[in-house]
Amino acid sequence: MAVTGPDNSALVGYVLSLGDDSLVAAQRLAEWIAASPQLEEDVAVGNIALDLLGQARSLLTYAGSLEDPPRTEDDLAYFRDERDFRSVHLVERANGDFGVTMARLLFLSSYHYELYARLQRSADETLAAIAAKAVKEVDYHRDHATMWVLRLGDGTELSHARMQAAVDAEWPYVEELFGNEHLDPALVESGVAVDPAELRGPWREYVAGVLAEATLTLPDVPPAVTGGRRGVHDEQMGYLLAEMQHLARSHPGATW
Amino acid sequence: MYGNDFTAPDEGSREPAEDRLAEFERLLETEGRVEPRDVMPDGYRKTLIRQIAQHAHSEIIGMQPEGNWISRAPSLRRKAILMAKVQDEAGHGLYLYAAAETLGADRGELLDMLHSGRQKYSSIFNYPTLTWADMGAIGWLVDGAAIVNQVPLCRCSYGPYARAMVRVCKEESFHQRQGFEILHTLSHGTEAQKAMAQDAVDRWWWPSLMMFGPTDDASPNSAQSMAWGIKRFSNDELRQRFVDMTVPQAEVLGLTLPDPDLRWNEERGSYDFGEIDFTELFEVIKGNGPCNKQRLAHRVRAHEDGAWVREAADAYAAKQARRTSEVA
C-alpha cells in the first residue's frame, strides 16, 4: 500500500468514516426489532442491521489495526467521544416512522451499493475484501428498501403522503454522502479510496427511477448544513452514543 | 406457557363422526403423525391452536426483554449475537403461527387475541431485564427451561407442530449456550461483573422453575393432552429434569442457585429442591407482574403504528395483481 507510510491517519480517517456510517445505521435500525409493522419485517430489519454491524466491525477492526498503538473495534466503538465519530447525519438522527426508515435505507443502501461495487477493486487488499463481501449484502438492503418505497409510495393515499413526506425530510441529508473534503486526494489517486463525488450520478439515476415508479416526486430542496465527517453531529447523536457506550464505559478494562 | 400449556381447554363443539375418528385413534396408538388434512377431534384441534398460539405469542413477546439490551450491549460481538438471537425468536414466532394456520387459525386473529388479552404468553417475559447479566441468565435458564419443555414436543402427535419444534429446539440450544457463555465470562471477570451475574441468577431462578407450570396435582389438563400425544411428560417431571441438568452447570459457572434446600438425593438420583411459591406466578398470570402492561402495550403500539404500512402493502399487491391481469 503505497499511500500508507509511517503516517496512516488519512487511511484511518477514511476507513473510520465508512465504519461509523454502518455502525450508527445498525444502531438506529436495530431499534425497529420487536417494533416493526409485521413479524417478517422484524426479521428483515434484523438481518440488515446485522449486516451493517458486521461491516462496521470489519472496518473498525481494520482502522484500529493501522493505528499505533493499535485499537480494537470495541475501543473505537465504545471509547471514542462524539467529536471523534465520522458518520453522516443521514444515519444518526432519531428514527421517525417506518417510511422515514425506508427512505433512509434506500438512500444509504444505494450509496453503499455504488461505493462497495467500486471499492472491491481497491488497491488496498483488506478494503477490497471487505467491500467484496459487503456489496452482496447492500444489494439486498437496496432491494428491500426499494420494495417498501414502491409499496408505500404506490399503496394507499395515506402511505403515499407519508412516503413523500419521508423522502422530502431525508433528502437534504443525502448530499453529505457525496462530500469528499474529508478525504486525502492521494488516497483516491492511488486507487485505495473511492471518491464519493463519483457516486452521485449513478446513485441519483437509481433513486430517481425508484421514486418515479413509486409515483413519488423527486424533492427539490437544498442540502442541510452538516459536518459529520468532521465530527460535527446532530444533537441526537450524543444520546445514541450515551446509550450505546454507557455499560462498556462503566467497566473500563472489563471483558464481556 | 412457552410450550407448556396449562389453562383449561375449551369444550369441543362439532365432533367428527365416531367412525371417522378411528383413524385418528389409530395414529395416536402407533405414534404416527396427525397431518392437517386428517380427521381430528374438535377438542384436539382447539387445544393445539391455543397451545401453539400461546407458544408463538411467547416467542414474539420474548423479543422485548432481550431487545431491551441490544442498544447497550457492551461489545460489538455481543451486540451481534444478541441481535441474531432476538431475530431468531421472531423466526420462531413465524414458524409457530404458520403451524397454527395449518389447523385453520388465522395469524391476524391470533394476534388480535394476544392484543386484547384473550390469549396469553409465557409469564416469564413479564419480568424486567435490569442488567446485562440478565441476557446471560435468560439464555441459560429461560431458553434452557424452554428446551426441556420443547424437546418432547418434537415428538408431538401433530406433524406441523412437531416439525416446527425441531427447528426451534436447534436454535434454542444455541441460545442456551450463548447465555451460559455470557455468565461464564461475567463470573470470571471483575468483582462487579461477578456480582451482576449472581444477582441475575438470583432473580431468574425461581421464575424459570415456574415456567413448567403448577405442580402435577394442581394441573387438571395434563391427562387429556397426554392422551392426545401433545404432552409427553408431566410438569413436575420436566421441572426435575431441568433442575438436574442446571445444578452442575451452576457449579461450573461458580454461581449459587438461590435455594437453601437444593441438594443431591442419592436415593432418587436427582436434586431435591425447595418448595415453589406459586402465589407470585398466579399474580403475574393475572396481569399483576412487573412488566405485563408494558409488554402488551409495546406490542399493541407496534401493531397499530404499523397498520398503515400493512394496508399499503395490501393495496400495492392488489394494484400489482390488477396490472398483471390487465396485461394478460
Ligand SMILES: [Fe+2]
Ligand atoms: Fe424461541
Ligand SMILES: [Fe+2]
Ligand atoms: Fe430462544
